[in-house]
Amino acid sequence: MPIPHRPIATRRPTTGLHQIRSPLSRIAFTLPPRASHLLWLEYGTVRLRNAEDMRTGPRLLWWTDDEKHELTAEIGARGTLVTIPEATLRQVLPVTPIGAQMQRTLSQDLNLSPELPEHMEELLTGFMRERQADEPGADIAAANYLALLLLQLWRLARRDLVHLGGAPQGLSERFVLMAARRVRDHLSVDAYARDLQVSRNRLGSAVKRATGLSPRAYLHRLLVRDAMELLANTGMPVSQIAFRLGYSDPAYFTRFFRRETGQNPGAFRRSFRRKNSIEPQSFAAWP
Numbered sequence: 001m002p003i004p005h006r007p008i009a010t011r012r013p014t015t016g017l018h019q020i021r022s023p024l025s026r027i028a029f030t031l032p033p034r035a036s037h038l039l040w041l042e043y044g045t046v047r048l049r050n051a052e053d054m055r056t057g058p059r060l061l062w063w064t065d066d067e068k069h070e071l072t073a074e075i076g077a078r079g080t081l082v083t084i085p086e087a088t089l090r091q092v093l094p095v096t097p098i099g100a101q102m103q104r105t106l107s108q109d110l111n112l113s114p115e116l117p118e119h120m121e122e123l124l125t126g127f128m129r130e131r132q133a134d135e136p137g138a139d140i141a142a143a144n145y146l147a148l149l150l151l152q153l154w155r156l157a158r159r160d161l162v163h164l165g166g167a168p169q170g171l172s173e174r175f176v177l178m179a180a181r182r183v184r185d186h187l188s189v190d191a192y193a194r195d196l197q198v199s200r201n202r203l204g205s206a207v208k209r210a211t212g213l214s215p216r217a218y219l220h221r222l223l224v225r226d227a228m229e230l231l232a233n234t235g236m237p238v239s240q241i242a243f244r245l246g247y248s249d250p251a252y253f254t255r256f257f258r259r260e261t262g263q264n265p266g267a268f269r270r271s272f273r274r275k276n277s278i279e280p281q282s283f284a285a286w287p
Contacts, residue, residue, distance in 0.1 A: 015146060016083035017131050020046075020073045028072045029081065036064040036084045036106065037071070038153065040116060040124060044077025055111065062110040062153060080124060084146070090233075092147040102154045104180035104222070110157050120152045171198060172210035176218075183222045184246035189215045224260045227253075231269045238265045 018029060022044070031037060039046070041057035048055060049069045055061055057079065071081065084092075089106075093099045116124075127145035130138045158177065174196060182192075192215060193200045207215045223245055230241045242253035258264045263271065 020079045028070045033068045038082040041079040045074040047072040060112040171206040
Protein backbone atom coordinates (compact mmCIF):
# COMPACT_ATOMS: atom_id res chain seq x y z
CA MET A 1 0.00 0.00 0.00
CA PRO A 2 1.59 3.32 -1.04
CA ILE A 3 2.35 5.84 1.68
CA PRO A 4 0.33 9.07 1.30
CA HIS A 5 2.43 12.21 0.95
CA ARG A 6 1.76 15.67 2.29
CA PRO A 7 4.01 18.38 0.80
CA ILE A 8 5.04 21.19 3.11
CA ALA A 9 6.76 23.45 0.60
CA THR A 10 4.94 26.59 -0.57
CA ARG A 11 5.45 28.97 -3.47
CA ARG A 12 7.75 31.20 -1.49
CA PRO A 13 10.00 30.27 1.42
CA THR A 14 7.73 30.48 4.46
CA THR A 15 7.88 28.66 7.77
CA GLY A 16 5.89 25.45 7.55
CA LEU A 17 3.88 23.95 10.39
CA HIS A 18 2.32 20.52 10.62
CA GLN A 19 0.89 18.56 13.51
CA ILE A 20 1.26 14.77 13.42
CA ARG A 21 -1.76 13.30 15.13
CA SER A 22 -1.52 9.53 15.54
CA PRO A 23 -2.09 8.43 11.92
CA LEU A 24 -3.78 5.07 11.36
CA SER A 25 -1.28 4.27 8.60
CA ARG A 26 2.23 5.41 7.77
CA ILE A 27 2.32 8.88 6.25
CA ALA A 28 5.19 10.72 4.56
CA PHE A 29 5.79 14.46 4.54
CA THR A 30 7.85 15.98 1.73
CA LEU A 31 10.36 18.38 3.29
CA PRO A 32 11.63 21.25 1.12
CA PRO A 33 15.35 21.65 0.36
CA ARG A 34 17.56 24.28 1.98
CA ALA A 35 15.59 24.27 5.21
CA SER A 36 15.91 23.30 8.87
CA HIS A 37 13.36 21.23 10.72
CA LEU A 38 12.30 21.23 14.38
CA LEU A 39 10.28 18.21 15.47
CA TRP A 40 8.79 17.75 18.93
CA LEU A 41 8.07 14.01 18.78
CA GLU A 42 5.76 13.31 21.73
CA TYR A 43 5.63 9.56 21.11
CA GLY A 44 5.85 7.00 18.34
CA THR A 45 8.45 6.59 15.62
CA VAL A 46 9.51 8.64 12.61
CA ARG A 47 12.08 8.08 9.88
CA LEU A 48 13.98 11.19 8.85
CA ARG A 49 16.12 10.95 5.71
CA ASN A 50 15.84 7.23 4.94
CA ALA A 51 14.52 3.95 6.32
CA GLU A 52 17.56 3.49 8.58
CA ASP A 53 17.41 7.02 10.08
CA MET A 54 14.79 6.19 12.72
CA ARG A 55 13.86 8.22 15.84
CA THR A 56 11.50 7.24 18.66
CA GLY A 57 9.77 9.71 20.98
CA PRO A 58 9.64 11.44 23.21
CA ARG A 59 12.49 13.47 21.66
CA LEU A 60 13.19 17.00 20.49
CA LEU A 61 14.86 16.78 17.07
CA TRP A 62 16.55 19.38 14.88
CA TRP A 63 18.21 18.82 11.51
CA THR A 64 19.12 20.72 8.33
CA ASP A 65 18.99 19.45 4.75
CA ASP A 66 20.17 21.06 1.52
CA GLU A 67 18.19 18.55 -0.55
CA LYS A 68 14.55 17.49 -0.58
CA HIS A 69 13.83 14.60 1.81
CA GLU A 70 10.85 12.83 3.30
CA LEU A 71 9.86 12.40 6.91
CA THR A 72 7.79 9.26 7.45
CA ALA A 73 5.58 9.04 10.53
CA GLU A 74 4.79 5.50 11.58
CA ILE A 75 1.34 4.41 12.77
CA GLY A 76 0.43 6.12 16.05
CA ALA A 77 3.19 8.77 15.98
CA ARG A 78 2.33 12.13 17.48
CA GLY A 79 4.24 15.41 17.31
CA THR A 80 4.66 18.90 15.90
CA LEU A 81 6.90 19.70 12.93
CA VAL A 82 8.20 23.19 12.11
CA THR A 83 10.08 23.71 8.83
CA ILE A 84 12.21 26.87 8.59
CA PRO A 85 13.72 28.00 5.24
CA GLU A 86 17.34 29.21 5.28
CA ALA A 87 16.32 32.79 4.53
CA THR A 88 13.88 32.85 7.47
CA LEU A 89 16.48 31.31 9.80
CA ARG A 90 18.96 34.07 8.91
CA GLN A 91 16.33 36.72 9.58
CA VAL A 92 15.31 35.51 13.05
CA LEU A 93 18.81 34.77 14.41
CA PRO A 94 20.30 37.82 16.16
CA VAL A 95 23.27 39.54 14.53
CA THR A 96 25.39 39.26 17.67
CA PRO A 97 28.12 36.93 18.99
CA ILE A 98 25.34 34.84 20.59
CA GLY A 99 23.64 34.68 17.19
CA ALA A 100 26.87 33.39 15.64
CA GLN A 101 27.10 30.70 18.34
CA MET A 102 23.48 29.76 17.73
CA GLN A 103 24.08 29.47 14.00
CA ARG A 104 27.03 27.13 14.51
CA THR A 105 25.19 24.94 17.01
CA LEU A 106 22.09 24.79 14.80
CA SER A 107 24.19 23.70 11.82
CA GLN A 108 24.40 20.28 13.55
CA ASP A 109 21.78 17.56 13.88
CA LEU A 110 20.40 17.65 17.44
CA ASN A 111 18.67 14.84 19.33
CA LEU A 112 17.73 16.26 22.70
CA SER A 113 16.10 15.40 26.02
CA PRO A 114 12.75 13.60 26.00
CA GLU A 115 11.38 16.19 28.46
CA LEU A 116 10.26 19.38 26.74
CA PRO A 117 10.71 22.28 29.20
CA GLU A 118 7.44 24.00 30.09
CA HIS A 119 8.55 27.38 28.76
CA MET A 120 9.52 25.86 25.41
CA GLU A 121 6.18 24.08 25.18
CA GLU A 122 4.48 27.43 25.80
CA LEU A 123 6.54 29.05 23.04
CA LEU A 124 5.68 26.26 20.61
CA THR A 125 1.99 26.64 21.46
CA GLY A 126 2.21 30.40 21.03
CA PHE A 127 3.98 30.04 17.68
CA MET A 128 1.30 27.63 16.44
CA ARG A 129 -1.47 29.96 17.62
CA GLU A 130 -0.01 33.00 15.84
CA ARG A 131 0.93 30.98 12.76
CA GLN A 132 -2.68 29.93 12.34
CA ALA A 133 -4.24 33.23 13.44
CA ASP A 134 -5.97 35.68 11.12
CA GLU A 135 -5.12 38.73 13.22
CA PRO A 136 -3.20 41.95 12.46
CA GLY A 137 0.48 41.48 13.26
CA ALA A 138 0.22 37.69 13.55
CA ASP A 139 3.23 37.26 11.24
CA ILE A 140 5.34 39.54 13.47
CA ALA A 141 4.26 37.69 16.60
CA ALA A 142 4.99 34.31 14.96
CA ALA A 143 8.49 35.48 13.95
CA ASN A 144 9.22 36.55 17.53
CA TYR A 145 7.95 33.25 18.92
CA LEU A 146 10.18 31.45 16.40
CA ALA A 147 13.23 33.48 17.48
CA LEU A 148 12.57 32.60 21.13
CA LEU A 149 12.06 28.93 20.22
CA LEU A 150 15.46 28.83 18.51
CA LEU A 151 17.08 30.54 21.48
CA GLN A 152 15.65 27.94 23.86
CA LEU A 153 16.68 25.14 21.51
CA TRP A 154 20.24 26.48 21.52
CA ARG A 155 20.23 26.66 25.31
CA LEU A 156 19.05 23.05 25.54
CA ALA A 157 21.72 21.91 23.08
CA ARG A 158 24.39 23.84 24.94
CA ARG A 159 23.33 22.36 28.30
CA ASP A 160 23.35 18.82 26.91
CA LEU A 161 26.73 19.24 25.22
CA VAL A 162 28.40 20.79 28.26
CA HIS A 163 27.19 18.09 30.67
CA LEU A 164 27.74 14.98 28.58
CA GLY A 165 30.80 13.89 30.54
CA GLY A 166 33.94 12.17 29.26
CA ALA A 167 32.62 9.51 26.89
CA PRO A 168 34.08 9.70 23.36
CA GLN A 169 30.77 10.93 21.93
CA GLY A 170 30.45 13.52 24.67
CA LEU A 171 34.06 14.60 24.16
CA SER A 172 33.57 15.22 20.44
CA GLU A 173 30.38 17.19 21.08
CA ARG A 174 32.06 19.29 23.76
CA PHE A 175 34.85 20.00 21.28
CA VAL A 176 32.29 21.01 18.63
CA LEU A 177 30.62 23.39 21.07
CA MET A 178 33.94 24.87 22.20
CA ALA A 179 35.07 25.23 18.59
CA ALA A 180 31.88 27.14 17.75
CA ARG A 181 32.72 29.63 20.51
CA ARG A 182 36.50 29.87 20.10
CA VAL A 183 37.37 29.13 16.47
CA ARG A 184 38.17 32.80 15.75
CA ASP A 185 40.69 32.79 18.61
CA HIS A 186 42.85 30.38 16.55
CA LEU A 187 43.75 28.18 19.51
CA SER A 188 45.99 25.20 18.91
CA VAL A 189 44.62 21.66 19.09
CA ASP A 190 46.78 21.19 22.19
CA ALA A 191 44.97 24.13 23.83
CA TYR A 192 41.58 22.55 23.11
CA ALA A 193 42.81 19.25 24.56
CA ARG A 194 44.05 20.99 27.73
CA ASP A 195 40.74 22.81 28.20
CA LEU A 196 38.85 19.54 27.73
CA GLN A 197 41.28 17.78 30.09
CA VAL A 198 42.21 14.99 27.68
CA SER A 199 45.27 14.09 25.66
CA ARG A 200 45.67 15.39 22.12
CA ASN A 201 45.50 11.81 20.78
CA ARG A 202 42.26 11.05 22.63
CA LEU A 203 40.69 14.25 21.36
CA GLY A 204 41.81 13.50 17.82
CA SER A 205 40.36 9.99 17.90
CA ALA A 206 36.99 11.16 19.28
CA VAL A 207 36.60 14.03 16.82
CA LYS A 208 37.70 11.90 13.86
CA ARG A 209 35.19 9.20 14.78
CA ALA A 210 32.34 11.71 15.16
CA THR A 211 33.01 14.08 12.24
CA GLY A 212 35.34 12.27 9.87
CA LEU A 213 37.84 15.12 10.29
CA SER A 214 40.83 15.79 12.48
CA PRO A 215 40.35 18.59 15.05
CA ARG A 216 42.54 20.90 12.95
CA ALA A 217 40.61 20.14 9.77
CA TYR A 218 37.31 20.68 11.59
CA LEU A 219 38.47 24.10 12.83
CA HIS A 220 39.57 25.01 9.31
CA ARG A 221 36.16 23.98 7.96
CA LEU A 222 34.42 26.30 10.43
CA LEU A 223 36.65 29.22 9.43
CA VAL A 224 36.11 28.62 5.71
CA ARG A 225 32.36 28.32 6.21
CA ASP A 226 32.26 31.62 8.11
CA ALA A 227 34.45 33.27 5.48
CA MET A 228 32.16 32.07 2.68
CA GLU A 229 29.11 33.38 4.54
CA LEU A 230 30.67 36.83 4.97
CA LEU A 231 31.97 36.98 1.41
CA ALA A 232 28.63 35.91 -0.05
CA ASN A 233 26.24 37.90 2.11
CA THR A 234 28.08 41.12 3.06
CA GLY A 235 29.94 43.85 1.23
CA MET A 236 32.81 43.92 3.73
CA PRO A 237 36.30 44.20 2.20
CA VAL A 238 38.40 41.04 2.35
CA SER A 239 40.76 42.69 4.84
CA GLN A 240 37.86 43.44 7.21
CA ILE A 241 36.58 39.87 6.90
CA ALA A 242 40.06 38.61 7.75
CA PHE A 243 40.13 40.72 10.93
CA ARG A 244 36.58 39.61 11.80
CA LEU A 245 37.74 35.98 11.60
CA GLY A 246 40.71 36.63 13.87
CA TYR A 247 43.48 37.00 11.27
CA SER A 248 45.90 39.84 11.94
CA ASP A 249 47.37 39.52 8.44
CA PRO A 250 44.83 39.67 5.55
CA ALA A 251 47.41 38.20 3.18
CA TYR A 252 47.71 35.12 5.40
CA PHE A 253 43.92 34.78 5.40
CA THR A 254 43.90 34.96 1.60
CA ARG A 255 46.50 32.19 1.37
CA PHE A 256 44.56 30.07 3.84
CA PHE A 257 41.29 30.52 1.93
CA ARG A 258 42.95 29.72 -1.41
CA ARG A 259 44.56 26.58 0.02
CA GLU A 260 41.23 25.34 1.43
CA THR A 261 38.95 26.21 -1.51
CA GLY A 262 41.16 26.60 -4.59
CA GLN A 263 40.08 30.25 -5.02
CA ASN A 264 41.14 33.53 -3.48
CA PRO A 265 38.40 35.37 -1.54
CA GLY A 266 37.72 37.99 -4.21
CA ALA A 267 37.35 35.39 -6.95
CA PHE A 268 35.01 33.34 -4.78
CA ARG A 269 32.81 36.39 -4.11
CA ARG A 270 32.59 37.31 -7.80
CA SER A 271 31.86 33.73 -8.82
CA PHE A 272 29.21 33.32 -6.14
CA ARG A 273 27.41 36.53 -7.08
CA ARG A 274 27.34 35.60 -10.75
CA LYS A 275 25.75 32.25 -9.96
CA ASN A 276 23.43 33.43 -7.19
CA SER A 277 22.27 36.91 -8.09
CA ILE A 278 18.74 36.48 -6.70
CA GLU A 279 19.01 35.28 -3.12
CA PRO A 280 21.97 34.94 -0.71
CA GLN A 281 22.84 31.45 0.43
CA SER A 282 24.13 29.89 3.61
CA PHE A 283 27.23 27.77 4.01
CA ALA A 284 26.20 26.26 7.36
CA ALA A 285 26.54 22.75 5.98
CA TRP A 286 29.72 23.34 3.91
CA PRO A 287 31.29 21.27 2.52
